[in-house]
Amino acid sequence: MSEIDAGWAGTLHRLWSAAVAISSREQLADLVLPPLQRLPGVCAVWGLRHAVRGTAVVAYRWRGLPLTGERQALAAALAPAEAGPVRVLDPGDELRDLGITAVVAVRFDQPGTAGGSFLLAVDDTADLSFVSDCLAQVAGVTREAIRRLSGVRDEQQQQIRDALLAEASLQMDAVLDTEQTMYRVPRMAVPAIAEGCLVFVYADGKPQLRSAVHVDMRRLDAMLRDPGAVERLATPGEHAQELRARGRVIGLLVFLFDRDPERIPPAAFLRDLAARAALAIDNSTLYEQRRQEVVRMQQHLLPTRLPGVDGLRLAASYTVGDRVLEVGGDFYDVVVRDNGEVAALIGDVCGRGVDAAALTGMARHSLAALLQEGLSPLRALTRLNARLHLDGSWRFITAGVALISADRRTVEWTSAGHPAPVLMRAGGPAGRAGGGGVPLGVLEVPKLKPTTLELGAGDTLLMFTDGLTESRDPDGRMFEDAALGQALDRLRDAGPQALVDDLSRSAAATDDIALLAVRRDDE
Amino acid sequence: MSDDLVLVVEDSDSDIEAIARAIGRSHPDVRLEFLRSGTGVLDRLTADGAERPGLVLLDLNMPGEGGLDVVRQVRARPDLGGLRLVVFTSSEDQAEADACYAAGADSYIYKPINFALFQSVLSRTLDYWRSREPNVTHTVVPPPGDSSAQA
Numbered sequence: 001m002s003e004i005d006a007g008w009a010g011t012l013h014r015l016w017s018a019a020v021a022i023s024s025r026e027q028l029a030d031l032v033l034p035p036l037q038r039l040p041g042v043c044a045v046w047g048l049r050h051a052v053r054g055t056a057v058v059a060y061r062w063r064g065l066p067l068t069g070e071r072q073a074l075a076a077a078l079a080p081a082e083a084g085p086v087r088v089l090d091p092g093d094e095l096r097d098l099g100i101t102a103v104v105a106v107r108f109d110q111p112g113t114a115g116g117s118f119l120l121a122v123d124d125t126a127d128l129s130f131v132s133d134c135l136a137q138v139a140g141v142t143r144e145a146i147r148r149l150s151g152v153r154d155e156q157q158q159q160i161r162d163a164l165l166a167e168a169s170l171q172m173d174a175v176l177d178t179e180q181t182m183y184r185v186p187r188m189a190v191p192a193i194a195e196g197c198l199v200f201v202y203a204d205g206k207p208q209l210r211s212a213v214h215v216d217m218r219r220l221d222a223m224l225r226d227p228g229a230v231e232r233l234a235t236p237g238e239h240a241q242e243l244r245a246r247g248r249v250i251g252l253l254v255f256l257f258d259r260d261p262e263r264i265p266p267a268a269f270l271r272d273l274a275a276r277a278a279l280a281i282d283n284s285t286l287y288e289q290r291r292q293e294v295v296r297m298q299q300h301l302l303p304t305r306l307p308g309v310d311g312l313r314l315a316a317s318y319t320v321g322d323r324v325l326e327v328g329g330d331f332y333d334v335v336v337r338d339n340g341e342v343a344a345l346i347g348d349v350c351g352r353g354v355d356a357a358a359l360t361g362m363a364r365h366s367l368a369a370l371l372q373e374g375l376s377p378l379r380a381l382t383r384l385n386a387r388l389h390l391d392g393s394w395r396f397i398t399a400g401v402a403l404i405s406a407d408r409r410t411v412e413w414t415s416a417g418h419p420a421p422v423l424m425r426a427g428g429p430a431g432r433a434g435g436g437g438v439p440l441g442v443l444e445v446p447k448l449k450p451t452t453l454e455l456g457a458g459d460t461l462l463m464f465t466d467g468l469t470e471s472r473d474p475d476g477r478m479f480e481d482a483a484l485g486q487a488l489d490r491l492r493d494a495g496p497q498a499l500v501d502d503l504s505r506s507a508a509a510t511d512d513i514a515l516l517a518v519r520r521d522d523e
Numbered sequence: 524m525s526d527d528l529v530l531v532v533e534d535s536d537s538d539i540e541a542i543a544r545a546i547g548r549s550h551p552d553v554r555l556e557f558l559r560s561g562t563g564v565l566d567r568l569t570a571d572g573a574e575r576p577g578l579v580l581l582d583l584n585m586p587g588e589g590g591l592d593v594v595r596q597v598r599a600r601p602d603l604g605g606l607r608l609v610v611f612t613s614s615e616d617q618a619e620a621d622a623c624y625a626a627g628a629d630s631y632i633y634k635p636i637n638f639a640l641f642q643s644v645l646s647r648t649l650d651y652w653r654s655r656e657p658n659v660t661h662t663v664v665p666p667p668g669d670s671s672a673q674a
Contacts (some may be wrong), residue, residue, distance in 0.1 A: 023548075158638065163637035171615070183617050187633050191647035192640055217624050217631070217652050258651065 004040065006132070011035045012137055012272065013225075015458050019145035024151070024291065025049070028145050029061040032138050035216050036118070037063040039134055041126025043100060046075050046119040050107075054261060058114060065098070065121060080107040086132040086139070089120065099123050102129050108143045112444065113150045113262070115143065161269050164192055168273065171279035179210075181284045185253065185277040186213035193265050193273075196220055196256030200234045201243070201281070207234035207252055209433035214256065219523040239269065239276035243283035253277055297327050311408040313519045315496035319504040321467055321511040326352035328512035329397075330465045335372045340406030343371040346418065346516050347399035348465040351441075362387075363397055375416035377401035379442060381448055385416075388441035396441035402461055408520050410455040411461055416440045419466050426458025426480050426522070430488040433461075460496065461517040467513035468503065479507045495519075525554075526577040526653060529566070532558045533611075534585040534594060538634070544581070549646035559668050561588030565596050568603055575606070578652055580645075581628075583612035583619060591623055597626035612643075613661055 005139050018031055019379055029047055036045045044065030048057045057076045059231040060067045067075055084107065090098040100121045109115035120135055122128070168188045175181055182297045186197035194216035198288030200207035209230060214220035223229050233254050236242060253274040257264050298320065306314045316332055329349030336342050345367050363384060370380035381399060388397070400418035402411050413421060413433055420435030455461065469480035477483075487506045500515040508515060527545065533539050545551055546553055556576065560563055569575060579597070581590035588596075590610045597603050609630040610623045620631045632648055635641045 159639045160643045162633070163640040167635055167637060167640060180615070180617075184615060187615070188635075191630075191632065191651060192635070192643045195647075195651060213630070214656075215630050215648060218629070259647070458595075 008039075010133055012134075012141070015138065015141045017246055019141050020148060022145060022149070025146070025149065028149075029067060030140065031145075031312065033061060033063040036120060036138055038124070038133065039120075039131055041122045042119040042120050042125075042175050042323055043098075043130065044119075044124055044200070046081050046121070048075060048117045048119070050079075050115045050117070052112070052114050053247045058103055075119055078105060078119055079104055080105055083107045083115065088128055088132065095121060102126070102128060104128065104141045106135050107188045108146075110146045110150060111142060113146060118142075119355060122411040128315040157263075157265070159301070161265060164188060165273065165276065169276055172276065174283050174377070176287045178214045178281065178284040178288050181277075181280050182211040183213075185273075185280070186211055187272065189213075189255070191215040193269075193494055194239075194255040195258040196231060196254075198254040198256070199243075199251060199277075199281075200254065202249065202253035209234070209467075210251075220256075239270070240268050243274055243278035243281060245278040249280075250278060250282055250285075294327055297357060301327070301331060301357060309334070311521050312404065313341060313496050313521065314344070314517070317465070317500040317504045318515075319513040321513065326450045327354070327357040327360075328352050329356040329360045330467065330512045330514035331360050332463070332514050332516045333364055333368045334370050334516070334518075337372065337374055339374070339437075342404040342518075343368075343377065343409050344402040344404065344461075344463065344516055344518050345371065345399065346463040346465065347397050348418070348467075348514070349397050350395050351469060358396055359393060359397070363399070367399065367401070369401075371401065375413065377403050378427065381414060381416050382446050385440040385443075385446040387505050389444060392440055396439040400463060402463060402518065404455065404518065409455055411455050411518075413451045413453055413461075415449045415451070417442075417467055419464065421464070423453060423455075424459075424460040424488060426456060426464060426493065427492075429484070430492075455520045457520055460499070460517055462499065462503075463516045463518075464503075465512065465514045467511035468507050468515065471507035471510060471513070473508060483507070494514045525574050528554045528556065528576040529649070530556050530558065530576040530579045532561055532564055532566070532579065532585070532590065533582040539583065540672050541638060542645065545638070545642035545645045546649065549642055550649055553649065558583055561590060561593040561620070564588075564593045565600070568597070568606070569600070569627055576615070578607040578609060578649070582609050582612055583614055590628075591619070591626060594623055594626040594628045609652070609654060611648075611650055653673060 015032060022028055022031060023227040031151055033045045036042060043062045047061040047065045049059040049343065051058050060072055061488040086106045087101040087105060087195050089105055101124045102354040105117060107115065107390055108116040118135060120138060121129060122131060131394060134259060171184045171188055172181055182199045185198060189197040190213045198209060201210045204431040210216045212220055212224065218425040231502060234252060236252060239255040240252050242249050243253055255270060298366060302318055306316060320328060329351060334342065334344045347363055349356045351362060366384050366387060367380055370383055398416060398418040400413065400415045402413050404411050416434050417437050417439035420432045422430050423433050433453055434451035438447040440446055471479045471481065487503055491502055494502060494521045496517040498516050504513050504515055531542055543555055546555060558567060577637050581593055583590040594608050597606060597608060599622065606626045610628045611631060611632050611634050613634040630648060632644060635644060
């Protein structure tokens with residue numbers, strides 16, 4: 001083995017060792033071009049990277065004679081059109097004028113990734129056979145390095161896509177709000193898999209843009225100002241995936257790409273992401289519809305308005321606890337009796353859902369009708385208790401009735417296991433009135449607790465359900481323990497409506513909260 | 524302006540480490556400079572002779588001045604016009620995104636939990652803005668490293 005041969009064998013060995021450790025094609029050029037340049041008689045080494053599709057050359061690298069300007073077209077023309085063995089080419093006049101006597105060329109391809117060519121410009125001192133052998137060996141190293149790089153890249157991209165699907169699913173599962181869901185999908189996708197992402201949802205058969213995110217929002221805004229562009233975007237196509245849930249097409253998920261085609265994710269992945277997004281959007285839409293039905297039904301269980309009553313100001317509020325999908329059982333009402341007395345009633349059926357709602361409607365209407373007819377609170381509540389027993393209901397009801405005298409000076413408060421109301425004295429402190437009694441539906445003969453209260457001018461009787469007092473702050477303390485007193489102090493001079501609205505907002509409602517305030521007018 | 528310098532404004536140690544690791548791998552030619560609060564950003568950018576970064580990567584929620592404050596301060600300075608401001612946050616509040624855009628942020632980018640995704644998000648963001656630098660036109664985005672190819 002000659003000295004040159006032995007040197008090359010060592011070089012080749014180092015190339016193979018290094019080729020498996022590189023992480024980019026840039027490093028590859030730095031690795032393989034210099035040893036070729038050092039071969040005897042080699043004046044220049046040119047490396048060309050071909051486009052994945054078509055005949056374009058996307059990158060030029062060189063050692064020795066610079067591959068710039070018009071020489072790039074010359075090199076592209078010299079490069080073999082297809083992969084094959086090393087060949088020796090005529091250099092052409094331009095290179096011959098520079099002392100080049102031959103060009104030794106090889107092209108190698110790798111399916112699915114950009115192929116490349118090496119061109120070695122040699123002078124008459126080169127051993128063409130030896131240079132050709134060396135080039136063939138370097139092409140082999142390069143092809144293997146590209147294959148490995150391609151495998152690593154595919155694996156990394158698959159990891160990224162898997163991670164994106166996992167995070168997107170997590171994000172979408174975390175919300176049941178339609179707007180939030182439609183925002184989170186494109187926000188997750190940009191720019192990991194696309195430069196832009198838009199959500200269109202069909203309404204009356206027409207696509208409506210509901211959410212749009214782009215890495216460059218100003219550019220997107222400019223695009224969206226053109227109605228024609230929006231219409232084109234909303235057309236199903238390769239990068240506009242249908243949002244299909246439960247057999248229906250509900251919209252389109254459109255991806256905008258501004259990247260190397262090799263970095264555009266496969267259509268199967270985009271379809272997968274669209275399928276998950278469609279289901280999340282559909283779920284949140286169905287949830288929202290059901291939620292609105294529940295709110296409407298809840299409203300039907302409560303009086304649409306409170307009566308106007310001489311000498312009193314009335315206010316009520318109802319807050320639905322959490323975002324649960326079932327109708328709650330709190331109720332209130334106010335009736336004016338023929339003799340001028342006013343009966344304000346409040347109650348809470350245990351449990352939620354359709355059965356509780358039916359009982360809530362029955363309880364409120366029964367009590368209101370009986371009190372309207374002139375029955376005493378004691379008798380009205382007793383009749384309701386008997387009705388619950390007759391129906392064999394296992395549910396119980398806490399209820400309280402405040403019967404306000406015709407002169408508005410006294411209140412007869414009758415409690416059936418209901419939380420004690422608050423009596424806010426005009427200009428003075430607030431205190432709790434009596435509670436007591438046993439909820440209706442528990443005992444065959446009800447145990448009720450009447451209390452008589454004096455209602456001074458400007459005094460307010462505040463009735464509520466246990467959703468208010470038992471709501472908890474982030475530290476787990478019940479609202480009743482400290483926050484209620486502080487809120488009442490703060491709201492001492494507030495009007496009845498402001499009082500109930502503010503209180504319902506102050507408590508972190510996990511259960512429903514009904515509030516009913518009765519204030520005696522000032523003298 | 525130095526296209527290869529990115530100023531990162533981030534207070535979380537773990538995020539600083541992850542950003543350095545991610546950009547170090549995807550863009551080894553990019554130099555990173557870190558500030559741990561929004562408070563010193565304007566001074567850093569306007570100091571005499573200071574090297575101007577090509578892009579500023581901003582966390583949104585930081586003690587003291589956050590990312591949104593920095594966006595407002597920078598956009599109020601005509602001499603800093605054209606500086607790319609990228610807000611990088613895990614916040615899912617759309618109102619915050621709207622506020623950042625209204626204030627003049629160029630990008631509002633999701634900060635993922637998974638590192639592979641984290642690296643991809645940063646890499647794509649850098650690729651996008653570096654390919655759109657003023658006075659540079661690209662039909663095909665050339666890979667970095669052209670200059671080192673000349674021997």
